[in-house]
Amino acid sequence: MENRAISQAVIKRLPRYMRYLTELRSQGVERISSQELSEKMKVTASQIRQDLNLFGGFGQQGYGYNVGNLIREIGVILGLDQSHDIIVIGAGNLGRALAGYANFENRGLFIRALFDIAPENTVSNVRGLPVYSMEHLPEYLKNNRVDIAVLTIPKTAALSVAQILYDGGVRGFWNFAHLDLALPDDAYVENVHLSDSLMQLTYRLKHK
């Protein structure tokens, strides 16, 4: 298997396969045909066969795909076979919402702490996670491994905090601040612009 050969378009579809397959597994489904998966996901069966054949191709004629195997295999490709240590910068509503997703832990995504400029104002009501002062961030980074930082802070603060995180060794950035975060090439940034998707919706409502 040569992961690097998988196209960006397929990679973008994998989390969606993951969601559907995990849902099926939780319903006790152990195997599924590309046809059935196709109907559920509203993707053509040939697209599904083509995607899933890329990494293993353990679909068997007359049997279909083993759901557990697929979940495991997709997880390996997505890097979910490794655990990730995550901190959340900003303990406002959005930061607490993201820190509160208990489901992340099933995927090896462990939120370790939140940081905020005013930690005394934030109730540490998120699954017992600590909320530290931003002042302690550099020291925390010295003493703890952090794979991913989640940025839920105003854009005016995002650049300088991202630099502190980068200098402290963090290379994964899940950025909810309202700017496209640009960092050195060895940092990986996933920008999430929520209002962009809301505007897709207003577009579609206007042009229906």
Place this chain on the structure above:
Amino acid sequence: MENRAISQAVIKRLPRYMRYLTELRSQGVERISSQELSEKMKVTASQIRQDLNLFGGFGQQGYGYNVGNLIREIGVILGLDQSHDIIVIGAGNLGRALAGYANFENRGLFIRALFDIAPENTVSNVRGLPVYSMEHLPEYLKNNRVDIAVLTIPKTAALSVAQILYDGGVRGFWNFAHLDLALPDDAYVENVHLSDSLMQLTYRLKHK
């Protein structure tokens, strides 16, 4: 101008133009060349000219684009020249985070109320917005215009609540529940799966 001729790919880029141009305007910039915008947005200048020419083409040789005009014109295409009345279903951390985006109002996106199964447990600390009991949702829909409902509730509840909203006349759905919401064809759903983007990040960290 024939909006319907604009491709889906361009529509997806428009909110990003909107963000950059709004930022420029807030810095007092009144006009910009495709070359300058290209450097800021890390898109080729020819792509920018091609995109912007689609709706008006008021870029002038040696002058560039008028920032305010572009913002206005993109806003018209995205439906932001009309106001939208929005309610948020679920007054947990995520619901309150989304309801708290004061910037939405600058775009004519007005959040009017939150609904929750346990409104007495939720502090109405979001810009003074009311938090109503879910029981009152059908009656609210009878008496108030709602263009968009934001769903921040567990997936087990999402389908039945979406049906109540649809029956009450809501046609725009901004869905954060962990399922791909399917509704009749005259409803418009924008599914936001936050964990999908986190998995894009773990993929890139693994295959760097």
